Amino acid sequence: MxxxxxxxxxxxxxxxxxxxxxxxxxxxxxxxxxxxxxxxxxxxxxxxxxxxxxxxxxxxxxxxxxxxxxxxxxxxxxxxxxEQRDILLRHAVRVEEQLATLRTHLDYLRAKAALWDARARGDVAGEAEAHVELEAILPRLEETFR
CATH class of the missing domain: 1.10.1660.10 (Multidrug-efflux Transporter Regulator; Chain: A; Domain 2)
Known part of the structure; x- marks a missing residue:
């Protein structure tokens, strides 16, 4: 066979x-x-x-x-x-939501890395900027955990 x-x-x-x-x-x-x-x-x-x-x-x-x-x-x-279109579009919406979550996580990681970089360099102004950026990201980040 x-x-x-x-x-x-x-x-x-x-x-x-x-x-x-x-x-x-x-x-x-x-x-x-x-x-x-x-x-x-x-x-x-x-x-x-x-x-x-x-x-x-x-x-x-x-x-x-x-x-x-x-x-x-x-x-x-x-x-x-x-029906095929509807199945694929329903999953496309889910993937878009996952991408938005990942973008938020990426923004957080980069801002947190910038904070630690500023600390490592002793850059007080840079650290303050990173804190402001993190504060702006935190509400979006908290939303990803719900």
Missing amino acids: TGLSIQDVSRQSGLSEPTLRYYEEVGLLGPIARDGSSGHRRYSEGDLDAAQVLACLRAMGVGIEDMRTYQANRLLGHAAAG
Whole structure:
């Protein structure tokens, strides 16, 4: 029997072998063909494509249920385009929120580093400026912990 081994698909998709087995178990992949003599999974190019899509969705933090819907909609093509868009845009909003949080954390880290740099140099004015900057960032930072 021809086809790709689980190792091949793991390597090409970036998903671990246990993850590939789990995705098959929960219906995100497959059913995957089995070699008649060994019983080993043999993935088709279509299975590999589906695994690569799942790897991308997983990397973006998309949950199992949305992955399941997304995969089912891929088979429907244009008829499910609106729902596909909505799934992706919903997760885009979540990623934007995460980016805003990370920007706040980055601003805090840089301001705190500037404070310590000013202290290391004995720069009283620079330390005061860093304190003002930190005070401006703190409300945003506190919001990220809620």
